[in-house]
Every structure is written in C-alpha cells, then in structure tokens.
Amino acid sequence: MPGWWKHESQSSEAxxxxxxxxxxxxxxxxxxxxxxxxxxxxxxxxxxxxxxGASIQLGNQFYRVLNPSVSIPPESVVIxxxxxxxxxxxxxxRQCLDDLCQFIEGAVLVGHFVDIDLNILRKEMGQxxxxxxxxxxxxxxxxxxxLRHGPYxxxxxxxxxxxxxxxxxxxxxxxxxxxxxxxxxAFLTARIWQKMLYALxxxxxxxLRKLLSIGGA
Amino acid sequence: xxxxxxxSVITDTVVSFLKNVPPFQFLSVRExxxxxxxxxxxxxxxxxxxxxxxxxxxxxxxxxxxxxVKLALxxxxxxxxxxxxxxxxxxxxLLSVMSKDLARLDVVAIEDTxxxxxxxxxxxxxxxxxxxxxxxxxxxxxTRYMDRSLQELRTQTGLMGDTERLLYSLSVSDVPxxxxxxxxxxxxxxxxxxxxxxxxxxxxxxxxxxxSAVGIVTDRDFAQKVVAxxxxxxxxxTEVMSSPVVAVEASERLFRALLAMVSxxxxxxxxxxxxxxxxxxxAHDLMVLQGKSPLNxxxxxxxxxxxxxxxxxxxxxxxxxxxxxxxxxxxxxxxRVVAEMNDRLIVKILQFAEAKLGPPPVPYCWVVLGSxxxxxxxxxxxxxxxxxxxxxEDQASAREYxxxxxxxxxxxxxxxxxxxxxxxxxxxxxxxxxPLQAWMTLFHEWITQAELHGTEDALIFLDMRPVAGDFxxxxxxxxxxxxxxxDAGMFKSVLACISTTHKPPLGFFRNFVLERSGxxxxxxxxxxxxxxxxxxxxRVFALDAGIEHTNTAxxxxxxxxxxxxxxxxxxxxxxxxxxxxxxxLECQLRQVREGKELGNYLSPDSLTQLQRSLLxxxxxxxxxxxxxxxxxxxxxxxxxxxx
Numbered sequence: 107m108p109g110w111w112k113h114e115s116q117s118s119e120a121x122x123x124x125x126x127x128x129x130x131x132x133x134x135x136x137x138x139x140x141x142x143x144x145x146x147x148x149x150x151x152x153x154x155x156x157x158x159g160a161s162i163q164l165g166n167q168f169y170r171v172l173n174p175s176v177s178i179p180p181e182s183v184v185i186x187x188x189x190x191x192x193x194x195x196x197x198x199x200r201q202c203l204d205d206l207c208q209f210i211e212g213a214v215l216v217g218h219f220v221d222i223d224l225n226i227l228r229k230e231m232g233q234x235x236x237x238x239x240x241x242x243x244x245x246x247x248x249x250x251x252x253l254r255h256g257p258y259x260x261x262x263x264x265x266x267x268x269x270x271x272x273x274x275x276x277x278x279x280x281x282x283x284x285x286x287x288x289x290x291x292a293f294l295t296a297r298i299w300q301k302m303l304y305a306l307x308x309x310x311x312x313x314l315r316k317l318l319s320i321g322g323a
Numbered sequence: 324x325x326x327x328x329x330x331s332v333i334t335d336t337v338v339s340f341l342k343n344v345p346p347f348q349f350l351s352v353r354e355x356x357x358x359x360x361x362x363x364x365x366x367x368x369x370x371x372x373x374x375x376x377x378x379x380x381x382x383x384x385x386x387x388x389x390x391x392v393k394l395a396l397x398x399x400x401x402x403x404x405x406x407x408x409x410x411x412x413x414x415x416x417l418l419s420v421m422s423k424d425l426a427r428l429d430v431v432a433i434e435d436t437x438x439x440x441x442x443x444x445x446x447x448x449x450x451x452x453x454x455x456x457x458x459x460x461x462x463x464x465x466t467r468y469m470d471r472s473l474q475e476l477r478t479q480t481g482l483m484g485d486t487e488r489l490l491y492s493l494s495v496s497d498v499p500x501x502x503x504x505x506x507x508x509x510x511x512x513x514x515x516x517x518x519x520x521x522x523x524x525x526x527x528x529x530x531x532x533x534x535s536a537v538g539i540v541t542d543r544d545f546a547q548k549v550v551a552x553x554x555x556x557x558x559x560x561t562e563v564m565s566s567p568v569v570a571v572e573a574s575e576r577l578f579r580a581l582l583a584m585v586s587x588x589x590x591x592x593x594x595x596x597x598x599x600x601x602x603x604x605x606a607h608d609l610m611v612l613q614g615k616s617p618l619n620x621x622x623x624x625x626x627x628x629x630x631x632x633x634x635x636x637x638x639x640x641x642x643x644x645x646x647x648x649x650x651x652x653x654x655x656x657x658x659r660v661v662a663e664m665n666d667r668l669i670v671k672i673l674q675f676a677e678a679k680l681g682p683p684p685v686p687y688c689w690v691v692l693g694s695x696x697x698x699x700x701x702x703x704x705x706x707x708x709x710x711x712x713x714x715x716e717d718q719a720s721a722r723e724y725x726x727x728x729x730x731x732x733x734x735x736x737x738x739x740x741x742x743x744x745x746x747x748x749x750x751x752x753x754x755x756x757x758p759l760q761a762w763m764t765l766f767h768e769w770i771t772q773a774e775l776h777g778t779e780d781a782l783i784f785l786d787m788r789p790v791a792g793d794f795x796x797x798x799x800x801x802x803x804x805x806x807x808x809x810d811a812g813m814f815k816s817v818l819a820c821i822s823t824t825h826k827p828p829l830g831f832f833r834n835f836v837l838e839r840s841g842x843x844x845x846x847x848x849x850x851x852x853x854x855x856x857x858x859x860x861x862r863v864f865a866l867d868a869g870i871e872h873t874n875t876a877x878x879x880x881x882x883x884x885x886x887x888x889x890x891x892x893x894x895x896x897x898x899x900x901x902x903x904x905x906x907x908l909e910c911q912l913r914q915v916r917e918g919k920e921l922g923n924y925l926s927p928d929s930l931t932q933l934q935r936s937l938l939x940x941x942x943x944x945x946x947x948x949x950x951x952x953x954x955x956x957x958x959x960x961x962x963x964x965x966x
Contacts, residue, residue: 155333158363161440165360167333279435283336290332300366301435308368 148174153289390436500602538564822859
C-alpha cells in the first residue's frame with residue numbers, strides 16, 4: 107500500500123463535524139503558480155504553517171519550491187519573483203507533495219481564496235494518483251460572513267467587494283510583508299485566521315460543521 | 324530577487340523581533356532561530372484573562388508583541404487592583420515559570436494583544452545554560468525597579484512589587500538565614516543525624532580540611548538514602564551527602580538563590596561570604612519572605628478569629644506602605660492596596676459582630692466616606708463610615724441591633740488602630756446610621772436645598788463607597804443621587820464655589836503659600852493646597868458628568884475619555900495628583916521613620932530641583948482645573964458669593 111494512502115484515510119476520518127474550533131489542527135497554506143490559467147498552470151511553491159486551535163506554531167512550518175520543468179511566464183515572475191533559475195534547484199513535485207500530505211494530515215486546511223490552492227494541489231496530486239480530502243476553509247468567505255454579521259457599517263458594500271489579502275490584513279490591524287511569497291502569505295493568512303477564530307467564537311460559531319457551512323470550500 | 328528556501332521568512336520575522344527584546348537580544352541568531360521554532364504566537368482579544376490568580380501558574384513565558392496587558396490583584400468583591408502593566412517588547416510570567424506555584428496575579432489583555440509564548444522548559448534551559456541571559460534578567464530588573472526616576476512618575480509607568488520584585492531587589496544577605504551546621508568528612512551518619520536533631524535544623528554541610536563545603540546532607544537524604552536503604556549508621560556521612568554544594572554569595576540578588584533552587588530542584592543553598600560559609604538559605608525562608616506581599620496580609624486578615632488577633636493586621640497594612648514605595652509603586656496603587664486591606668478588615672470585623680449579635684433583622688450596607696471612600700488613604704487613617712439599612716415595619720428592633728453592631732465595629736476598629744473620627748462621621752453616630760428612606764431624604768435635602776454651609780458637611784458623603792453587606796441598598800441611594808444631581812445647578816455651583824476656595828500656589832518662595840508662623844513655619848501644606856484642590860475639582864466635574872467613581876484618579880481618567888471634552892486638562896490633573904500624593908506619602912514615610920507626628924507639611928528646601936519644577940507644574944494643573952470650574956459655573960458662583 108502506498109504511503110500516502112495512510113495520510114488520506116486518516117485526515118478525513120479523524121475530524122468529527124462536532125469538533126470544537128479550539129480542538130482542531132489547522133494548516134494555513136498558500137501556493138504560487140506559473141499562471142492563473144487552470145488548464146496549463148503548474149505549482150511553483152507551497153508555504154504552510156500549522157495552528158493548534160488559535161495558537162500559531164512557529165516551528166511547525168512548511169515551505170517548498172518545486173521544479174515544474176516548464177517555462178515560467180514573465181508576467182508571473184514579476185509577481186512571485188520565482189525565476190526558472192530559482193526553481194531549477196527545486197524538488198520534483200512528487201517528493202514535495204508526499205511531504206505536504208504528511209504535514210496536513212488530520213488538519214483543516216485554511217487559505218485565502220483557497221479554491222485556487224485546492225485546484226492546483228488536486229491537479230498536481232492527481233498526476234501522481236493522490237487525493238486531497240481535508241476539509242478546507244476559505245478566509246475570504248469567512249470574512250464575507252463576518253462582515254455581514256457584524257455591526258452595520260456604511261461602507262459595507264465597498265468592504266464586501268475588496269477581499270484581497272492586504273485589505274484583510276489592514277482590516278485585522280496586521281501589517282503585511284513580503285507579499286506573494288507562499289510562506290509569508292500563509293503566515294499572514296494564519297494571523298488573520300487567528301483573529302477570525304475569536305470573532306467567530308464571539309458570534310457563536312462552535313464546531314466544524316458550522317464553520318464549514320460559513321467558509322467551507 | 325530570489326528566495327532562499329533554506330531560511331524561513333517566518334523565523335526571520337520572529338528573530339528580528341527578539342533581537343530587540345531583552346534578554347533574548349543576547350542570544351546568537353542561531354540560538355534565536357532555534358528558540359523561535361519552539362514558540363507559538365497567541366492572540367488575546369481585549370479583556371481576555373490570560374493568567375488567572377489562584378490557578379496553576381502559566382506554563383509559559385510571554386513576550387508582548389503587540390498591545391499590552393495589566394497585572395492585577397483581584398479584590399474580594401471581584402474588582403481588580405492594577406499593579407503593573409506590560410507593553411510591547413516586555414515579558415510576563417517569568418516568575419511563575421520559575422516557581423511553578425499557583426499564579427498570584429491576574430494577567431488581563433488591556434487591548435487586543437499578540438504575544439509570543441515560550442514554553443517553560445525552554446526558558447529554564449536558557450536561564451541555566453546562558454549566563455548572560457540570567458544575569459541580564461537580574462540586572463535589568465533591578466535597575467528598572469529600583470531606579471524610580473521622576474520621568475517614570477510623570478509617564479505613570481510606576482511599578483509595584485509583589486514577591487517578584489522583592490526577589491529582584493533584595494540581596495541574599497537581606498534575608499535572615501540560619502548559620503550552617505558543619506561537620507567533617509569522617510563524621511558518621513549517626514553523629515550527623517544527632518547534630519540535625521539537636522539543632523532542629525534540616526541540613527548539615529560536610530567540609531574538607533580547608534574548611535570549604537564539599538557536600539550537604541539534608542533530612543531528605545536521611546529518609547531516602549539512609550532509612551529507605553537501611554544503611555548502617557556508623558558509615559561516613561560522605562556516603563549519603565549530595566555534592567557539589569550549591570552556594571550563593573551573600574551580596575548576590577535573592578533571585579539567584581531562587582534560580583539555583585528551582586533549576587536544580589533543591590531546597591537548601593549555602594550562603595557564603597567570599598567563599599566562607601556563613602548561612603544556609605532554605606526554600607522556607609523564601610516563602611516567609613513572600614509574607615511581605617499584600618496578598619499575604621489578605622491571607623492573614625482572612626485567617627483571624629478574634630478582634631484581638633486582627634489588631635496585628637493594621638501594623639502589617641502600614642508595613643506594606645514603605646515596602647511598596649521603596650519598590651517604586653505608583654502612589655495611586657499604594658493607596659488602593661491600602662484601601663483594599665482596610666475593606667477586608669472591616670468585612671472581617673462585621674463578621675465577628677454578626678457572630679456575636681446574631682444575623683441582622685434587615686439587610687444593611689456598611690459604607691466608607693471621604694478619603695476612605697475615594698481609596699486615597701495614606702498613613703494616617705481614622706474611621707470615616709456610615710450605615711444604611713433596609714426600611715422595615717419594625718424600626719425599633721433594627722435601631723437597637725445596628726446600634727450594637729456599629730458600637731462593636733467602632734471599638735474593634737479602635738482596637739485595630741483606627742482612631743475615632745474627630746468630626747464624628749461614624750456609623751456609631753445615630754445621625755449616620757439610618758434606614759434607606761431617611762438617607763434619601765437627607766441627600767435630597769442636601770442636593771435640592773443647597774446652602775454654602777450645609778454643603779460643606781455633605782462633601783464627605785459624596786465620596787461614599789460600599790464595603791460590606793448588601794450593596795443594593797447603596798446602589799439604590801446612589802441611583803437617586805445621580806438623578807437629583809442632573810438638574811441641581813445650585814448645588815453644583817455651591818460645590819464649585821467650595822472647590823475653588825483654596826488656590827494652589829503658583830510659584831516658588833515668593834508666591835508659595837507657606838505657613839507664616841508656628842510649628843510649620845515656612846512649610847507647605849500639600850493636602851490643603853495640593854491634592855485637596857484636585858480632589859475637589861475632580862469631584863465637581865465627575866458629579867456634573869454623572870460619573871459614579873469616587874476615586875480621584877478614576878474620576879479623572881473617565882473624564883478624560885469623554886468624547887465632548889478636551890482630555891489634556893484631566894490627564895494633567897491625573898499626573899499632578901499622582902505626583903502630589905507620592906510626595907505626601909514619602910513625606911509621611913519620613914515622619915514615621917523619624918517618629919514624628921504625621922502631617923502633610925513639606926518643606927520646599929528638601930526638594931530637588933526636578934521635584935520643584937514638577938511640583939510647580941502640579942500646582943499649575945490644579946489652578947487650571949479651578950479656572951475651568953469657575954468658567955463653567957461662573958454665573959452660579961457669583962450668585963452664591965453675592966448672597
């Protein structure tokens with residue numbers, strides 16, 4: 107039986123829908139891609155950091171640069187600053203994804219617009235026969251929910267339109283740095299998620315079931 | 324620009340923060356990177372109780388990354404007395420990590436706060452492995468706590484010490500330690516045991532021919548090594564001794580001794596003077612030392628079973644004052660701690676009274692007045708109190724019962740060292756011991772039919788604060804008062820008029836109001852011209868704004884947050900009040916030491932240049948407050964004076 111099988115079956119079974127938000131292990135992640143074209147794009151880097159409840163475990167982080175063995179469009183290099191030379195030393199995707207599967211075992215995945223991350227990971231994993239079954243939360247959806255359940259604000263409609271990471275960071279009084287670096291962005295997302303967890307708790311969100319209904323991807 | 328995948332951007336962020344935080348800044352980048360990976364980042368929304376007093380001590384050291392926390396003592400009625408604050412780059416939880424005791428203080432987030440959390444075992448590892456870190460912890464703490472600069476007073480970051488502070492500020496020689504028992508290496512186990520029994524000691528040190536200690540045998544060794552293993556008693560004591568001996572120099576900070584005990588899990592430390600054994604310090608000695616904390620006085624009060632025993636509490640309470648002042652406490656903290664102790668003493672006395680007289684026929688509420696009501700007592704404290712009780716059909720039996728109760732309390736307070744109030748503002752006075760309805764009538768009269776002279780008497784009652792019994796009685800009265808005060812223009816103007824009677828002096832010497840003759844010739848009355856005007860001004864503004872607080876600092880800080888006012892004047896008054904109170908306290912502390920009569924007189928000659936200029940500013944703030952009152956209530960004041 108291949109090694110990944112074990113991870114996959116555990117991650118989906120261990121999590122009860124009734125789990126309290128504090129008791130969950132979260133892995134907050136971000137990916138950088140060759141492009142946003144979902145047909146042709148490849149995974150360039152993955153950054154992730156683990157949280158036990160609302161506690162960010164600074165030593166429990168994951169960062170890999172992959173070598174997709176394809177050319178990287180210049181317009182995307184400008185964003186993530188990963189050039190062909192930089193990824194040349196990167197690992198082959200298979201090894202990285204194995205390690206990532208192990209890292210996210212038993213965890214709820216969290217990401218900003220996490221669908222993009224999930225799509226690429228599923229695509230890359232699919233090529234080597236893996237599956238990604240962890241429950242996943244989209245911080246953009248959660249933020250949307252929090253705003254609509256918060257005190258009335260005059261610029262609510264404007265706030266609901268602007269959902270990029272720096273805007274959210276500002277909303278939660280956090281300073282962003284090193285944008286578009288997968289691990290930096292994952293860390294920033296984790297810090298936003300940490301504050302969101304308290305906001306959700308204050309609004310009566312108790313368990314995974316409710317959380318998934320709010321922000322599930 | 325390329326990213327290196329070998330180093331983590333997250334770890335970099337943490338390390339660059341730690342680089343500026345003592346004592347972590349003394350670690351190498353490599354060590355910091357390693358430490359960072361053991362840490363977690365925690366978020367505490369405003370008002371989160373991070374550590375709760377009485378619960379097991381926190382397992383971690385916290386470094387404030389963003390925001391701030393307060394360290395507070397919880398009072399009997401659940402109020403918090405803030406002892407200290409920690410903000411960005413400062414740490415908390417160090418001592419609880421070291422002592423593994425129950426937490427003594429609440430730590431509460433005063434705003435949304437981010438903290439790095441370092442697990443206890445990592446802290447212990449650091450302290451025992453890195454000399455620079457542990458020395459730095461000591462040194463910075465000492466200088467920070469001991470060097471009470473005026474700058475600190477002004478910015479109100481004054482700090483107060485609990486046991487933690489004592490451990491930092493006292494040296495080993497400050498704690499009386501018993502002389503060490505010494506024996507030779509060829510002493511037998513039996514002889515050593517006999518020495519211990521004879522001296523009623525718990526440890527004996529084994530010395531070599533040169534006289535230096537090479538080992539220690541404790542009562543634990545006798546139990547675990549001799550008895551449990553049935554060792555023959557004529558063996559040499561060296562077979563059961565532990566070595567090497569852990570020693571601290573008498574000149575070292577007490578913290579060192581605690582560190583040695585905790586990190587090695589031992590209970591005895593040899594005290595040496597230039598290498599020669601002079602004493603033995605035990606964990607018990609350190610525990611006794613903790614008796615000098617406010618918390619211990621509280622425990623003492625709670626534990627007493629008679630008024631006679633309780634009488635010793637007063638001494639302990641006033642014993643706290645010099646200690647707290649020496650440790651650099653803010654004046655307002657000192658007076659609050661004293662008020663809390665006095666409150667608990669009253670509660671205890673009333674318990675004794677009820678035990679003797681039986682339960683009260685109707686609920687009552689014991690209230691304190693004046694400076695006691697404002698929690699601003701200094702060394703000199705007389706009885707200022709009153710009693711409210713519920714209205715009932717059977718007034719006669721209530722009258723009878725409360726006459727006895729208040730007489731008991733007055734005597735008990737006297738026994739405990741609180742003199743009778745010269746103005747007879749005491750619950751034992753039938754005038755100030757009334758059913759609720761009568762109090763309401765009285766206050767209503769004061770407030771609606773204001774007279775210059777009657778109002779002066781009412782002043783002391785406007786700072787009323789409930790201490791024991793049924794607080795809802797007090798609250799009912801207070802609620803009515805607030806209602807009546809809303810449109811009591813005349814009363815407020817009378818108050819305003821009284822509050823601006825004593826003008827603070829504005830300059831030194833020439834314009835300073837000094838006593839012209841008598842015992843206090845050329846001295847300045849700090850209360851009459853300093854704290855008094857500020858207290859009075861704060862009261863007028865607070866009553867006008869419907870603020871419930873009685874404490875002057877609380878009144879001023881609430882006033883400074885009101886949206887429609889300029890906060891600066893209230894902030895200035897707060898600082899001025901803090902400074903003037905501290906001067907008063909220190910002045911009285913000196914008088915206590917010199918065995919003089921307590922008073923509020925200060926001789927300007929005794930001040931440093933810096934203190935003088937601060938004093939001048941403080942007076943100026945008080946004068947500005949008075950000007951503001953006159954401006955606001957001008958017309959009304961004139962009409963009062965014209966009458």
